Amino acid sequence: METNKALLKNEEAADVDVHLYRSMIGSLMYLTASIPDIMFVVCACARFQVTLKTSHLHAVKRIFRYLKCHPKLGLWGDKHIEIRHHFIRDSYEKRLIQVIKIHTDHNVADLLTKAFDVSRFQYLIASIGMLNL
Numbered sequence: 001m002e003t004n005k006a007l008l009k010n011e012e013a014a015d016v017d018v019h020l021y022r023s024m025i026g027s028l029m030y031l032t033a034s035i036p037d038i039m040f041v042v043c044a045c046a047r048f049q050v051t052l053k054t055s056h057l058h059a060v061k062r063i064f065r066y067l068k069c070h071p072k073l074g075l076w077g078d079k080h081i082e083i084r085h086h087f088i089r090d091s092y093e094k095r096l097i098q099v100i101k102i103h104t105d106h107n108v109a110d111l112l113t114k115a116f117d118v119s120r121f122q123y124l125i126a127s128i129g130m131l132n133l
Contacts (some may be wrong), residue, residue: 016057024060034074037125038063039112061097061113073125073132 016053028042041063091097104110111124 002102014054016054018049018052021052021057021060024064028060028063035067036074036112037121037130038066038126040114070132073130091108 025042025046028038029046032039041059043061043062045056052071062104088097092099106127108124108127110116111121111128
């Protein structure tokens with residue numbers, strides 16, 4: 001998603017087939033489980049399922065083009081992620097570890113909630129271990 005261009009209601013633009021748009025959004029929402037870097041833009045597009053116009057459809061098509069250009073980009077999980085999660089929770093409850101604030105420059109969770117320029121985006125996906133095979 002372009003950082004300087006927001007998705008807005010565009011009353012003058014032509015209408016789009018609602019069923020096509022909703023099925024595209026549904027497919028993208030399914031993919032966000034393994035490709036979390038598209039979460040922000042998919043949710044932004046999903047807000048326009050009632051009053052959608054051609055500009056919204058173009059944004060969704062752009063997401064699909066991104067996915068087509070990066071077919072092997074995604075999270076590679078370990079079968080032991082739940083064990084690690086429980087270990088961390090137990091360690092926190094026993095006060096063996098502490099939770100500290102992370103400066104926004106190093107906050108990889110922003111990848112799921114904001115739009116970034118290309119260099120910042122590449123830094124964040126590398127930080128969370130996403131691979132482009």
